Amino acid sequence: MTNLDVHDIARSARTYGLRGYFVVSPIAAQHPVVQRIVDHWCAGAGTRRFPERGEAIALVELCLSIDDAIAAIEAKEGAAPRLVVTSAKAGPNRTSYAEEARHITTSARPTLLLFGTGHGLSDRVLQRADAFLEPIAGPTNFNHLSVRAAVAITLDRLFAVIAAPNNPI
Amino acid sequence: MTNLDVHDIARSARTYGLRGYFVVSPIAAQHPVVQRIVDHWCAGAGTRRFPERGEAIALVELCLSIDDAIAAIEAKEGAAPRLVVTSAKAGPNRTSYAEEARHITTSARPTLLLFGTGHGLSDRVLQRADAFLEPIAGPTNFNHLSVRAAVAITLDRLFAVIAAPNNPI
Numbered sequence: 001m002t003n004l005d006v007h008d009i010a011r012s013a014r015t016y017g018l019r020g021y022f023v024v025s026p027i028a029a030q031h032p033v034v035q036r037i038v039d040h041w042c043a044g045a046g047t048r049r050f051p052e053r054g055e056a057i058a059l060v061e062l063c064l065s066i067d068d069a070i071a072a073i074e075a076k077e078g079a080a081p082r083l084v085v086t087s088a089k090a091g092p093n094r095t096s097y098a099e100e101a102r103h104i105t106t107s108a109r110p111t112l113l114l115f116g117t118g119h120g121l122s123d124r125v126l127q128r129a130d131a132f133l134e135p136i137a138g139p140t141n142f143n144h145l146s147v148r149a150a151v152a153i154t155l156d157r158l159f160a161v162i163a164a165p166n167n168p169i
Numbered sequence: 170m171t172n173l174d175v176h177d178i179a180r181s182a183r184t185y186g187l188r189g190y191f192v193v194s195p196i197a198a199q200h201p202v203v204q205r206i207v208d209h210w211c212a213g214a215g216t217r218r219f220p221e222r223g224e225a226i227a228l229v230e231l232c233l234s235i236d237d238a239i240a241a242i243e244a245k246e247g248a249a250p251r252l253v254v255t256s257a258k259a260g261p262n263r264t265s266y267a268e269e270a271r272h273i274t275t276s277a278r279p280t281l282l283l284f285g286t287g288h289g290l291s292d293r294v295l296q297r298a299d300a301f302l303e304p305i306a307g308p309t310n311f312n313h314l315s316v317r318a319a320v321a322i323t324l325d326r327l328f329a330v331i332a333a334p335n336n337p338i
Contacts, residue, residue, distance in 0.1 A: 004173045008315040015314055016307035052313045137330050138185035144221045145184055146177040149321035152314070153329075156322045161306050 005117070006037050006060060007053070008148040014056035016155040019110070020076075021059045022069040031062050038062075066114065066125060073110055081112035085129040086154060087120055088143040094134035097157035103131065104158065113154065117147045174286070175206050175229060176222070177317040183225035185324040188279070189245075190228040191238040200231050207231075235283065235294060242279055250281035254298040255323060256289055257312040263303035266326035272300065273327065282323065286316045 006023060013021040023034055040046045041057040063069045073081045084100060095103075104111050114121055114129075126132070136145060136153050145153070175192060182190040192203055209215045210226040232238045242250045253269060264272075273280050283290055283298075295301070305314060305322050314322070 002173065004171065004315070004317070008318055011311075011313055011315055012318045014311045015305075015309060017309045052311070055311065056313065136184075136325065138324070138328050139330055140184060140186045142180075142183045142221070142224065144180055144225065145321070146173070146180055146317070148173070148315070148317055149177055149181045149184075152318035152321045153325045155307070156305065156325065159307050160322075161308055 003037055005148060006034060006057070007041075009151050010056040010059050011053070012148075012152045012155050013059050016159040018059065018155070020061060020073070022061050022063050022072070022112075024063045024066055024069055026064055028064065031064075034060075034062055069112065073112060077110045079109045081110045082107060082130040083112055083114060083125075083128055084131045084133060085114045085121055085126050086116075086133045086135075086150065087126070088135050088145070088150070089120075090135050091132070093132060095131045096134055097154075100131055100133060101158045115147050115151055115154075172206055174317060175203060175226070176210075178320050179225040179228050180222070181317075181321045181324050182228050185328040187228065187324070189230055189242070191230050191232050191241070191281075193232045193235055193238055195233055197233065200233075203229075203231055238281065242281060246279045248278045250279045251276060251299040252281055252283060252294075252297055253300045253302060254283045254290055254295050255285075255302045255304075255319065256295070257304050257314070257319070258289075259304050260301070262301060264300045265303055266323075269300055269302060270327045284316050284320055284323075 010021050025031070025034075038057050038060050041050070042054045047054045061069070061072060063072065070081060070083075082103070084095075114125060116122075116125075133154065135143065136150060137143065179190050194200070194203075207226050207229050210219070211223045216223045230238070230241060232241065239250060239252075251272070253264075283294060285291075285294075302323065304312060305319060306312065
């Protein structure tokens with residue numbers, strides 16, 4: 001986990017209107033480090049220099065497990081979230097971004113989008129998924145985007161507002 | 170400039186098939202630091218652990234100015250690049266991503282996409298632009314994406330290959 005995983009993903013989440021960003025790490029020793037970053041920007045010296053960063057970082061919640069994140073969402077929203085998983089690898093039964101955007105809009109349940117770092121999400125998590133998004137691909141066979149880039153692109157594909165040509169948004 | 174500016178943007182550039190990634194900083198003292206990162210992943214211990222990172226980082230060229238980057242492109246490609254600038258702010262005469270994707274495909278000249286960090290690109294640079302891309306917007310008025318996220322989203326909008334629904338790429 002890096003400082004910029006917290007910052008970049010929080011700023012992308014805030015831009016695209018997400019209601020929360022759960023940083024999941026089973027390593028309890030990492031939590032105070034991440035909490036210090038959150039506190040710095042939400043309550044500390046950082047709020048004066050870059051108030052908009054605090055607005056993004058306020059979305060961050062630290063969890064020890066995905067089940068803890070699911071429980072927190074259920075407590076807040078009154079329904080368990082749909083689990084939508086992502087991977088850089090292709091495979092059968094992947095859901096397109098347009099299709100998933102429709103699910104998010106029409107479902108009565110909240111949605112939890114899951115991203116892994118390093119080796120990706122575990123098979124145990126992938127097996128619990130309600131939907132598996134298609135991999136992000138450019139015109140090459142290189143599929144090693146950073147998790148920060150993958151989250152930004154995924155949120156843009158699901159939630160972007162595209163202006164009409166030559167008309168400012 | 171951060172370590173991850175180099176890494177994340179290089180990996181995004183490699184994914185979407187760009188021919189180069191120029192890191193421009195007028196502060197000469199920063200160059201050896203960036204060069205050490207490049208060397209670590211392209212020639213040092215990093216190549217053994219993560220060879221795909223070297224493949225991305227190999228795109229990186231360090232420059233003191235945008236004019237140096239333009240000269241390097243002209244020397245390599247035989248034509249001066251079109252300058253395409255970006256900003257988080259809306260304004261008149263912005264070009265859509267679909268329109269710019271067509272320009273890139275049809276132009277005989279190479280294209281240099283320019284992104285700024287912190288306060289964005291200078292007015293002097295904006296005035297030289299051949300095209301000014303529309304800002305990236307989500308369904309909120311928050312427009313503080315990281316440069317790493319903005320580059321990833323821009324490249325995806327210009328160069329993504331979208332699979333057919335439920336068919337792996």
